[in-house]
Amino acid sequence: MKINNRLKTIGDLVPLSSYPLDIGCDHALLSIYLVKEKGLSKTVASDNKSGPLKKAKENVKFYKVSDKVKLLEAEGLDSYTKGIDTITISGMGGLNINKILDDNKKYLKNIDTLILSPNNYSLAVKRKLLKLGYHIENETLVKERNIIYEILVFKKGRKYYSYKKLFLGPILMTKRDNVTKEYYQNLLNTKKSLLNALPKSFRNKIRLTKKEIKYLEEML
Numbered sequence: 001m002k003i004n005n006r007l008k009t010i011g012d013l014v015p016l017s018s019y020p021l022d023i024g025c026d027h028a029l030l031s032i033y034l035v036k037e038k039g040l041s042k043t044v045a046s047d048n049k050s051g052p053l054k055k056a057k058e059n060v061k062f063y064k065v066s067d068k069v070k071l072l073e074a075e076g077l078d079s080y081t082k083g084i085d086t087i088t089i090s091g092m093g094g095l096n097i098n099k100i101l102d103d104n105k106k107y108l109k110n111i112d113t114l115i116l117s118p119n120n121y122s123l124a125v126k127r128k129l130l131k132l133g134y135h136i137e138n139e140t141l142v143k144e145r146n147i148i149y150e151i152l153v154f155k156k157g158r159k160y161y162s163y164k165k166l167f168l169g170p171i172l173m174t175k176r177d178n179v180t181k182e183y184y185q186n187l188l189n190t191k192k193s194l195l196n197a198l199p200k201s202f203r204n205k206i207r208l209t210k211k212e213i214k215y216l217e218e219m220l
């Protein structure tokens with residue numbers, strides 16, 4: 001089936017024996033990929049808008065997987081279904097992802113794995129997941145149409161990370177490939193622009209940004 005590299009990478013990180021829920025599924029391509037190409041027996045795909053779900057319904061029918069992909073119109077984790085143990089959320093802002101998880105924390109007790117790909121605020125997402133009792137198991141970058149996407153895999157269980165490790169990414173900082181270097185370079189440029197724009201009175205933010213610039217320069 002046709003699926004972009006970003007969604008395929010997310011799909012390939014989903015445990016094969018899991019029962020996953022994709023929140024913000026849009027056209028449900030990730031869930032269809034999981035049952036059609038990865039052999040998962042069932043998945044749930046949800047979105048809070050009817051437009052994308054209409055297309056999702058057509059896709060599920062087209063790929064003949066209506067019996068394996070359950071589609072739900074729901075806000076965030078309201079689509080939680082008994083037995084779900086893995087959640088994927090991608091293509092949304094990090095603060096929206098955090099809100100979705102915060103609003104329905106009660107369901108997280110059953111969730112072993114979260115695969116999250118925020119469009120921004122990834123540090124805030126990492127901090128939120130640590131607070132919710134998860135640790136970082138994997139970090140992957142995918143470059144598509146000149147945009148670098150971050151994909152974070154969280155597993156249940158607490159772990160301590162220094163600010164430096166959390167900021168750079170405990171797994172990402174061990175990688176030396178070109179996309180990782182470009183990711184750090186982009187972040188360095190953003191932090192340098194921020195430093196130039198910060199008013200002198202923002203002393204703590206200036207101190208933190210200088211520290212982050214130092215960490216990034218060490219990586220490059």
Ligand SMILES: C[S@@+](CC[C@H](N)C(=O)[O-])C[C@H]1O[C@@H](n2cnc3c(N)ncnc32)[C@H](O)[C@@H]1O
Nearest residue numbers: 023024025026047048049052074075076090091
């Ligand atoms: C940009 S699309 C990303 C689709 C797909 N996950 C991907 O990565 O390509 C974001 C989708 O999330 C849905 N969405 C945004 N906020 C949501 C929420 N709070 N609950 C459920 N769906 C949401 C939108 O309707 C939209 O279809």
